[in-house]
Amino acid sequence: MINVQESILQIENLHVQTKTPHGTTSLIQDVSFEVERGQIVGLIGESGCGKTVTSMSILHMLDRKTTDVTGNITLQGRELIGMGEREMRSIRGKDISYIMQNPMNSFTPVWTIGHQLIETIRRHTTVSKRQAKAKAMNALAQMNLPQPDKLLNMYPFELSGGMLQRVMIAMAACMHPPLLIADEPTTALDVHTQKLVLEHLNQIRHEYGTAILLITHDLGVIAEMADQVVVMRQGEIVEQAEVLELFENPKHDYTKKLLAARPSIPAVCPI
Numbered sequence: 001m002i003n004v005q006e007s008i009l010q011i012e013n014l015h016v017q018t019k020t021p022h023g024t025t026s027l028i029q030d031v032s033f034e035v036e037r038g039q040i041v042g043l044i045g046e047s048g049c050g051k052t053v054t055s056m057s058i059l060h061m062l063d064r065k066t067t068d069v070t071g072n073i074t075l076q077g078r079e080l081i082g083m084g085e086r087e088m089r090s091i092r093g094k095d096i097s098y099i100m101q102n103p104m105n106s107f108t109p110v111w112t113i114g115h116q117l118i119e120t121i122r123r124h125t126t127v128s129k130r131q132a133k134a135k136a137m138n139a140l141a142q143m144n145l146p147q148p149d150k151l152l153n154m155y156p157f158e159l160s161g162g163m164l165q166r167v168m169i170a171m172a173a174c175m176h177p178p179l180l181i182a183d184e185p186t187t188a189l190d191v192h193t194q195k196l197v198l199e200h201l202n203q204i205r206h207e208y209g210t211a212i213l214l215i216t217h218d219l220g221v222i223a224e225m226a227d228q229v230v231v232m233r234q235g236e237i238v239e240q241a242e243v244l245e246l247f248e249n250p251k252h253d254y255t256k257k258l259l260a261a262r263p264s265i266p267a268v269c270p271i
């Protein structure tokens with residue numbers, strides 16, 4: 001267990017605006033939160049509240065021509081807002097792994113999974129091609145992906161969304177970055193695989209002290225995984241608290257509503 005408190009990601013007064021032909025719309029207003037080393041921060045809120053836009057702002061993945069991002073985003077003391085594309089490219093994958101909500105977008109369709117995994121590992125480390133391949137195979141096997149050797153020769157379109165997401169988590173495990181952002185990582189998965197993925201994320205943070213920003217609408221996942229929870233609504237944070245505190249004593253009406261809407265666990269489980 002990691003005890004030293006060390007801030008990995010610090011977001012302060014984040015504002016995101018999008019420019020349309022009809023004027024400017026605000027997507028994110030004054031968002032501030034922090035993720036420490038080895039900590040899992042859950043980001044929750046109903047669909048469309050700005051969770052993905054927040055994570056994409058961190059990684060500079062929003063279209064610069066149409067969106068305006070202001071505030072401070074600090075990764076291990078380095079300011080990301082205003083950082084050049086070249087420097088940002090070296091941060092993506094190495095310092096921040098991003099498990100995208102739509103995993104198909106994070107792979108290049110014309111290259112095999114193996115090519116992309118091995119190239120990513122080699123771009124950020126000094127291992128040989130053979131070592132990178134062994135690393136990739138091992139990581140895929142750990143994610144319960146069948147026949148890793150065959151998988152390496154497959155193209156992204158040949159895999160399901162859930163499989164691609166697991167490939168991305170496997171990649172993150174290889175790189176052990178200081179920060180991992182997982183956007184709805186378990187939504188497309190069956191219960192068994194979901195459990196496995198969550199266990200794996202937990203293992204990554206314990207072994208490497210990876211700070212994890214876990215975006216999900218699944219409050220069961222939050223209860224099981226998160227240390228700290230940030231609740232968003234319409235581009236703003238309405239509440240942030242430690243996980244137990246949030247579940248036991250939600251302060252904001254919106255949080256209360258979210259908690260009330262979750263499916264209840266039957267007191268007696270049918271055998």
Ligand SMILES: Nc1ncnc2c1ncn2[C@@H]1O[C@H](COP(=O)(O)OP(=O)(O)O)[C@@H](O)[C@H]1O
Pocket residue numbers: 018027045046047048049050051052053054062063067
């Ligand atoms: N790339 C983008 N550019 C401009 N607006 C966007 C973009 N992505 C999402 N939006 C808009 O921003 C709002 C928040 O969306 P999003 O962050 O995807 O919500 P969530 O992930 O919480 O479901 C929505 O109104 C959505 O239409």
Ligand SMILES: [Mg+2]
Pocket residue numbers: 051052053101183
């Ligand atoms: Mg989203």
